[in-house]
Amino acid sequence: MAVSAEPWRRGRAPWRRAAPEVGRYAVLLVFLAIFLVPFVWIWSSALKTSREIAQNPFALPETFRWENLEQAWTVGNFGRYLGNSVIYGVAIVGGGAVLACMAGYALASLPLPGRDGVLFVFLLGLMVPFQSVMIPLYYLLRDIKLLETYWAFIVPGIALRLPFGVFLMRGFFRGLPAEIADAARVDGANEWQVFRQIMLPLAGPGLATLVVFQFMFTWNAFLLPLVFVQRDALRPVSTGMMFFFGRYTADRALIAAGVTIAMLPVVALYLVLQRRFIEGITAGALKT
Amino acid sequence: MLTYPTPHRSPLARHWARYRAGYAFVAPALLLYSVFMVYPFFQSVYLGFTDWNGADPVKRWVGLANYRRLASDDLLWTALRHNLVWVVLGTVAPIAIGLPLATLLWSRPRGFTLFRTAFFLPQVLSPVVIAIVWSWVYNPIFGILNQGLDAVGLENVSRGWLGDPDVALYAVLAASVWAEVGFVFVLFLAGLQGVSRDLLEAATLDGAGRWRRFRDVTVPQLANVVNVATALLLIGGFSAFDLVFVMTGGGPANATDLIATYTFTEAFTQNRAGYAAALSLVMTAISLVTSVVFIRLRERGES
Numbered sequence: 397m398a399v400s401a402e403p404w405r406r407g408r409a410p411w412r413r414a415a416p417e418v419g420r421y422a423v424l425l426v427f428l429a430i431f432l433v434p435f436v437w438i439w440s441s442a443l444k445t446s447r448e449i450a451q452n453p454f455a456l457p458e459t460f461r462w463e464n465l466e467q468a469w470t471v472g473n474f475g476r477y478l479g480n481s482v483i484y485g486v487a488i489v490g491g492g493a494v495l496a497c498m499a500g501y502a503l504a505s506l507p508l509p510g511r512d513g514v515l516f517v518f519l520l521g522l523m524v525p526f527q528s529v530m531i532p533l534y535y536l537l538r539d540i541k542l543l544e545t546y547w548a549f550i551v552p553g554i555a556l557r558l559p560f561g562v563f564l565m566r567g568f569f570r571g572l573p574a575e576i577a578d579a580a581r582v583d584g585a586n587e588w589q590v591f592r593q594i595m596l597p598l599a600g601p602g603l604a605t606l607v608v609f610q611f612m613f614t615w616n617a618f619l620l621p622l623v624f625v626q627r628d629a630l631r632p633v634s635t636g637m638m639f640f641f642g643r644y645t646a647d648r649a650l651i652a653a654g655v656t657i658a659m660l661p662v663v664a665l666y667l668v669l670q671r672r673f674i675e676g677i678t679a680g681a682l683k684t
Numbered sequence: 685m686l687t688y689p690t691p692h693r694s695p696l697a698r699h700w701a702r703y704r705a706g707y708a709f710v711a712p713a714l715l716l717y718s719v720f721m722v723y724p725f726f727q728s729v730y731l732g733f734t735d736w737n738g739a740d741p742v743k744r745w746v747g748l749a750n751y752r753r754l755a756s757d758d759l760l761w762t763a764l765r766h767n768l769v770w771v772v773l774g775t776v777a778p779i780a781i782g783l784p785l786a787t788l789l790w791s792r793p794r795g796f797t798l799f800r801t802a803f804f805l806p807q808v809l810s811p812v813v814i815a816i817v818w819s820w821v822y823n824p825i826f827g828i829l830n831q832g833l834d835a836v837g838l839e840n841v842s843r844g845w846l847g848d849p850d851v852a853l854y855a856v857l858a859a860s861v862w863a864e865v866g867f868v869f870v871l872f873l874a875g876l877q878g879v880s881r882d883l884l885e886a887a888t889l890d891g892a893g894r895w896r897r898f899r900d901v902t903v904p905q906l907a908n909v910v911n912v913a914t915a916l917l918l919i920g921g922f923s924a925f926d927l928v929f930v931m932t933g934g935g936p937a938n939a940t941d942l943i944a945t946y947t948f949t950e951a952f953t954q955n956r957a958g959y960a961a962a963l964s965l966v967m968t969a970i971s972l973v974t975s976v977v978f979i980r981l982r983e984r985g986e987s
Contacts, residue, residue: 420788424799427785430862431802434817437828441820450826495713502709507702514710521721523975525923527944528968531951531961532727533720535738555720558713587705616810618926619944623952634810638930641816648826655816659809666808670801673808677867678874682912 435659441652442468449648461649468653471644476629477636478661481615483546484632488553488614492561493606495554497599500565501591505574521559526619534623548624549617549632556620557613560680561606567683568602569595605683608669608676615662633658731961738957750962760963763943764970766853770860770942771921771974777861779913782868787902790876800873804866811863815930818859822846846932849939856931856940860924868913875909876902911982915975922971943967 441449442464444457469475502508503515533552537543542551572595580590596603621635628639637658644650666673693701732750736743754760785803789796806814821829824844833842845855879902887901903910925944928934934941934949943963951960 417793420793421795424785424788424795428799428802431805431866433828434821435805438817438820453826453828453831495716498709499713502706506706506709508706508710509703514714517714517722518717521717523919523972524725524968525919525944525964525971527923527925527947527964528728529721529724531957531964532724532731534952535957536720536724536727551716552720555716558717558721562713587709591709612808616808618811618929619948622929623948634812637810638812641812651816652820655813658813662808662810663805666805667801670804674800674804674870677807678870681867681871681916682874682909 438652438655441649442656444649444652446646446648446650449652464649464653465657468650468657471650472637472640472654472657473628474633474637474654474657477631477633480546480630480636481632481634484549484553484621485611485614487546487550488557489607489610491550492554492557492610493603496558496561496565496606497596497603498591499558499562500567501569501595501599503562504566504569505572505577505595506587518559518562521556522563526556530619530623537624543624544627544630546630548630549621552620552624553614553617557610561610564606564609564680564683565599565602568599572598604672605676605679608672609680612673612677728961728964731958732965734958735956736958738951738955743958746958750959753959754962754966759938759941759946760943760966762938763941763946766940767922767924767942769853770857770924771918773854773857774860774864774921774924775914775917778864778868778917779910781861782865782913783872783903783906783910785865785869786872786876787898789873800870803869806863807866809863811926812930814859814863815927818856818862818927819846819931821859822855847936849936852932852936853940856927859931860927863927864917864920868917871909871913872906875906879905915978918978919971919975922967922974 437453440457441453443460443462444464445461448455448458503511508514534543537548537552542548576594576598577590580594585593615632616634617632618634621632622638625631625635628636631639637654640654641651644654731743733745733747734743735746735749789799821827822845824830824842824847827845829845830842833839843851846852883905884897884901887897892900923944924942925948928940928942928945929948932940934945944967947960947963947967950956950963954960
């Protein structure tokens with residue numbers, strides 16, 4: 397594969413400078429097609445009839461059948477599922493952020509006996525797959541009567557993502573100078589005020605990273621709600637749409653419309669906040 | 685932190701005065717984590733020694749019987765073989781594609797934002813969306829893969845990709861690689877910001893060709909990113925579940941079963957909670973050992 401990333405090299409004949417550029421864009425455009433064509437195909441299929449989809453995948457719709465989207469929205473119960481996903485997202489991201497910020501702060505800046513032990517337990521949580529707790533957790537949630545409620549996803553969702561959040565926030569708090577906190581203590585602030593009014597605002601960029609990461613995890617989580625959320629009315633969009641697609645496999649236009657509806661909110665958010673998304677993911681992966 | 689000596693108080697009171705803030709801040713997270721992650725983990729270990737079916741009031745202790753059965757369970761070995769393919773290709777391929785893509789965009793050429801947005805797009809989507817989209821791509825009747833192959837005269841290559849036991853695993857894996865490339869790509873894009881261009885220029889003046897500059901100058905400076913990407917893809921690879929579950933359900937004839945889908949079936953379709961717990965621990969052990977070995981090797985390589 398041609399790897400040329402040195403535009404600062406000058407002084408060669410124009411055609412020799414242009415050749416690597418052509419090669420570069422040829423490769424980039426091929427990959428652009430590989431990543432976008434499946435989506436464009438699905439989106440255009442969402443506006444066709446099922447018969448048209450079978451005939452020519454690359455043709456434009458004869459007439460734009462917007463009613464497909466409307467029908468999928470109603471039949472697929474997407475209003476309900478998307479609303480549920482928002483509830484889960486707010487609760488898990490919010491609750492998890494509060495707990496992770498507090499614990500991360502303590503593990504970074506407060507005196508604490510057994511700190512290494514606590515860190516080790518959280519570190520194991522980063523490395524152990526969810527499946528190792530999935531089965532007993534299901535029966536635990538059943539026994540404490542949470543299985544038929546929103547909590548069945550919220551509580552384990554927060555717990556599962558705590559190790560990541562704690563390590564991320566600890567990293568950010570460790571980067572803050574201790575003198576600021578000490579100065580506030582001399583001025584008579586208690587520990588909660590030091591945390592809430594001085595240190596937490598300084599960890600803002602870390603918090604933004606955490607929110608982006610946990611939101612994406614929660615919105616796209618699949619196995620966890622698949623196992624724990626079995627009442628259809630409580631399903632988030634990720635598992636809810638799977639059962640919808642399973643029921644209507646034959647109606648291709650309806651499925652394409654459903655996929656499009658499920659994608660739209662996330663894609664819109666991503667296009668608006670894409671730098672946040674990408675920087676959040678990068679920081680989250682490289683800093684924990 | 686400032687502390688004031690209070691000599692007239694008991695050691696316990698002093699300990700409490702000094703550490704209570706730390707305890708109070710860690711306690712909520714630690715409590716929730718202990719009840720809903722640590723405790724269930726030990727429950728898994730316990731269940732692995734029983735033949736519990738998820739309903740009986742009594743969990744009968746069977747010792748190592750589950751593990752003896754695992755050793756001769758053909759389906760487990762089939763699943764493990766699939767996981768090996770998944771972990772190796774699913775780690776190597778995204779790096780092998782993502783790294784060159786990142787170097788192509790290193791200098792932020794025209795169209796940079798468009799390319800980056802598109803390559804990363806699958807990362808923000810639900811695995812169910814990706815699974816459905818790729819099931820369509822692979823569909824033998826109206827899928828664009830077969831239609832595209834037919835259009836360029838490769839009719840004999842086209843097939844029912846997800847229905848053919850010989851290729852189904854690779855077809856699902858390709859969808860997974862497609863989705864992971866964007867993640868690795870943005871990591872390398874960030875890593876490349878730290879790569880010295882002076883060194884590259886020096887290598888150019890010394891007459892190093894493009895490939896040698898890439899291999900001997902750029903890649904070594906990205907070692908840290910390669911390590912992070914490898915570790916994350918490895919851990920994800922052992923517990924891979926979503927795409928297989930939605931696209932093939934482990935079929936045809938177990939040709940795409942991974943240890944995670946097998947565990948799920950045993951636990952929640954067959955209701956063999958004890959046996960499934962043992963399965964999940966085998967997965968955990970393999971995943972943990974591999975990541976620890978990888979981290980050790982990496983540390984040795986650095987020192």
